[in-house]
Amino acid sequence: MSIFAIDLDGTLLTDDHQVTKMNKQAIQLAESLGNTIVIATGRSVHSAVEHLKMLEIDGYVVALNGAVVMETSNQEILFEKMLHKEGAKAMLEIGEAYNANVSISCLENNYQVDFTGQKQDFVQEFLPGQTPFTIISHQEAQQIIQRDSVLKVAIMNENIEKLEEMKRHLFESGHPVISSDTHYIELMAEGVNKGYGTRIIAEKLEVPKNDIVVFGDQENDLGLFAIAGVSFAMGNANPAIRLIADHVIESNNESGVGKTIMRLLDNRRTVLRGGQE
Template sequence: MMLIATDLDGTLLRADKTISARTAAALDRAAEADLPVVLVTGRPIRWLKLVYEQLAIPLPAVCANGAVVYDPARDQVLRADPLAPDVLAEIARRLADEVPDAVLAVEIVDGREMRHQVEYPILWDSAHGGVRAVDAVAELLTEPAVKLLVRAGQRDPDEFTARIGKALHGIAEATHSSLSGLVEVSASGVTKAAGLAWYCDRLGVPAAQVTAFGDMPNDVPMLAWAGRAIAVGNAHPAVKEVADEVVASNEDDGVAIYIESLLP
């Protein structure tokens, strides 16, 4: 059995965060042809509602860069692999040494809620519930978090991610999926590849039968794991480097065109 795994932002979704009519139709046809599709995203669960509202069928999702596997039909978390409080405390200590001006946020309750330092800029979460500011970093470290977010003003995203990754080597994974200087930190070994591999193993689908689509560095582990790796035309250079093929951009329905080529 073949399986399609696709990133959302910058890959399946257009810049305005909508799914085109052509893409929605391709996903419907895939369902009719029994070609499973799973969403693999850095987004937390609470950000998926606006996606599911555009789909005829709620597709399963690997969220938070692999830390959460979610079944929307039952609103059920099938698997979660969070950062433990003691690991969060060590991360916070290392970050305070490495980047004293860093401000932090955490995705908790499997990504249904977010807590952030008062100074942490909320750029995209104003439309989502479950977000609360706290006065002290210690308040962010008391319960498991499926993702920790790091900002320190305007930074080159690739350089800043590499710096944070070096500081957290051995205890956590660091990646990024935007150009805003945001670094996303997950538990050690937790990547989109790991979350997708767990889901595929559950279905009995080997990596060789998975075709994966992506556009940003957080997609690289998934693309390296999948049997067929596809970069959209607007992808980051690191993604195109590991891809087997480059298709049209997210604005030009690259994923939909490829899925259409697989269907009768």
């Protein structure tokens, strides 16, 4: 049995956020042959689960870049780690300083603080189909950070240069953010990443590292690549991801995930047939 850990945006999903027929069929076939499917994403638990439902399979989700790990068949939370309040406050403060849009993710609820003055739903603009985010005030955000278990805070801005400035300031103040898209920087608790979350699932299922197959395209997939037996970067992936991947495959718009899974399954069938002859 293998684990197939798959990122969503820019990987499984096309640029218009759809799952191709090839991707769906390949994943369903892999699951029917006894493999485990893991959706590993920066999106919320709800959004990750909805995509597994769309694929019509049970599996696992590593959501919010690894801050939450859940088995979908019984909705059991296998892991959850909240972000330190200081980090959440730092993200909120720098978002305000740069007139950016800030999102706050908890297990059940998601919020946006709009410092742009445009009253835009940036999450829906950049990630259509994402769980709805409630737009709140700066004061309400401070209360939520103080009161609730915040798992991830993200800053969204269309100005990439400003985003890089924010990223640098946060690093210098001890808050190492990551990027899941050119318009996003995200902060989770220390040690949280997609790889750590996927390893929890692998240990539960007693799947060795060699049997962990991962697919990704962005900086927030680095942790995933670090724990993989074999890693596949999409043709559209960030150059840094393509550089460290074992293989570079077709793009997200070309059903790269599905085509690769089918090749892997075909290779296994060939090996089995050879062993029986």
